[in-house]
Amino acid sequence: MSGILTIDREKLVTQAKQIQGGTPTIAVVKNNAYNFGLELAVRAFLEAGITAFATTSLKEAETIRKITDDSMVFLLNPTYEFDFVKSLDLDMTLPSLEYYKKYYEELKGINVHMEYAGLFNRSGFESFSEVEEVLNHQLTLDENERFIIRGAWCHFGYADEFDGVYETERKNWLDFISHFKKLDMELEYVHSQNTASFSRDGLLDGHTHTRLGIGLYGSKPYSGLNDDLFIQTFDLYSKVVQIRNMDEDMPMGYGGSFVADRKTKVAVVDIGYGDGILRKRAAYDCLINGKRYPIVTLMMSHMIVEVDEEVSINDKVYIYHPEMRLDEYTFKGVGANSEQLATFNYNTLTKEIIHDS
Ligand SMILES: Cc1ncc(COP(=O)(O)O)c(C=O)c1O
Structure with a gap:
C-alpha cells in the first residue's frame, strides 16, 4: 500500500x-x-x-x-x-x-x-x-x-x-x-x-x-504559538504489515540497525525514506490508535516501530496528524516545516484530497 x-x-x-x-x-x-x-x-x-x-x-x-x-x-x-x-x-x-x-x-x-x-x-x-x-x-x-x-x-x-x-x-x-x-x-x-x-x-x-x-x-513558524491559529491540514499514514516478537539482543534491519534491549514486539510499517520520510524524523515517534510509539529503524520502504499488545496488523500508523503536528518535529530539529513537506515522494505515496467541493 x-x-x-x-x-x-x-x-x-x-x-x-x-x-x-x-x-x-x-x-x-x-x-x-x-x-x-x-x-x-x-x-x-x-x-x-x-x-x-x-x-x-x-x-x-x-x-x-x-x-x-x-x-x-x-x-x-x-x-x-x-x-x-x-x-x-x-x-x-x-x-x-x-x-x-x-x-x-x-x-x-x-x-x-x-x-x-x-x-x-x-x-x-x-x-x-x-x-x-x-x-x-x-x-x-x-x-x-x-x-x-x-x-x-x-x-x-x-x-x-x-x-x-x-x-x-x-x-x-x-x-x-x-x-x-x-x-x-x-x-x-x-x-x-x-x-x-x-x-x-x-x-x-x-x-x-x-x-x-x-x-x-x-x-507554525516558531514555537509557542497557539495550535488553534495553525490548523494541521494534512495527515500522513501507512499501515502495519507485520508484527514480530523480539527476544533480548535480537537484531533487525541492515547491519542490525535495531537491537532489542529486552523481550519486545515490533511492527513493520510499509513506509520509508523512499517515500520521503526524513531520517531525522524517524528518530522520534509515530501515532497508532491514538498512542505514541517510538520508531526504531527507517529503511527505504519500511519503518520499524516498537509497539505493545494493543497494536495489530493493518492498524494505521501516523507520521503526521492533528495530534502529531508537522511543526512539532520542526521544533524538535528534524528540519524546517517546508523541508519535511518537500521530501514527500508522490511517485510512491498516494495523495487523497478530502472535503473537496
Ligand atoms: C521570498 C519569500 N517570501 C515569502 C516566503 C514565505 O515564507 P513562510 O513560508 O515562512 O511564510 C518565502 C518562503 O520561503 C520566500 O522565499
Whole structure:
C-alpha cells in the first residue's frame, strides 16, 4: 500500500482565511505550493479570498495564470524571459541596479517590484540611492519605454529567531520604504512579511500586503504559538504489515540497525525514506490508535516501530496528524516545516484530497 497523504481541502481554506484575518495577502505557492499541489492550493486560496500569488518558477506562474486571469502573479526570481512575462501579464522582481542597467529596454511595459537586499541578501538593491538612480534614468525615457513600478519588497531571513537581528533587518527595510513616501510614490504592493514576521508584528506600517507561505498551509513558524491559529491540514499514514516478537539482543534491519534491549514486539510499517520520510524524523515517534510509539529503524520502504499488545496488523500508523503536528518535529530539529513537506515522494505515496467541493 505504501503511505497515504490526506489533504483536507476545507481545512486549507479555513486556515488560509483565519491566518490572513482580513489582511491582503500574497500567497507563496512556490515548489508545487510547498508540495501540497499547486492547483489545489491556488484554488483553495482563491476561495479564501486571496488574489495575489508568488512563485520562483515561470512554469508555475503560467499554471497560476491559467487558473486565475485577474490575480497578481509575482515572480520572485529575476527572469530573462521578458516576452513570456508580458504575454502572461506577470509582475516580476527588479533584483539589482546591474540587472536594470543591462535589461531596462526589455523591461518596458512590465510591472516590477523593486527588491531590497537587506540582511537576507539573496538579491536586491543595496540602498535607496541605487533605486533613485533607476528612477532618474526612467525619467529620461519616453513614457512608453518605461516599466511600471508596482511594488517594493524584501524577504526577512531572521523573523523566526529572537536574538535581535530581525529588529535590525526590519528597521533597515522600513527606512528603505520610507523614501518612496518622501518621493510621494504610492505603491500598489509593498510586501515583506513571511509567516513569522506577520505572526510577530501584524501588518507593518507602510505595507499593503503580507506574503505568507507556511502559515497558509497550517504550520507554525516558531514555537509557542497557539495550535488553534495553525490548523494541521494534512495527515500522513501507512499501515502495519507485520508484527514480530523480539527476544533480548535480537537484531533487525541492515547491519542490525535495531537491537532489542529486552523481550519486545515490533511492527513493520510499509513506509520509508523512499517515500520521503526524513531520517531525522524517524528518530522520534509515530501515532497508532491514538498512542505514541517510538520508531526504531527507517529503511527505504519500511519503518520499524516498537509497539505493545494493543497494536495489530493493518492498524494505521501516523507520521503526521492533528495530534502529531508537522511543526512539532520542526521544533524538535528534524528540519524546517517546508523541508519535511518537500521530501514527500508522490511517485510512491498516494495523495487523497478530502472535503473537496
Ligand atoms: C521570498 C519569500 N517570501 C515569502 C516566503 C514565505 O515564507 P513562510 O513560508 O515562512 O511564510 C518565502 C518562503 O520561503 C520566500 O522565499
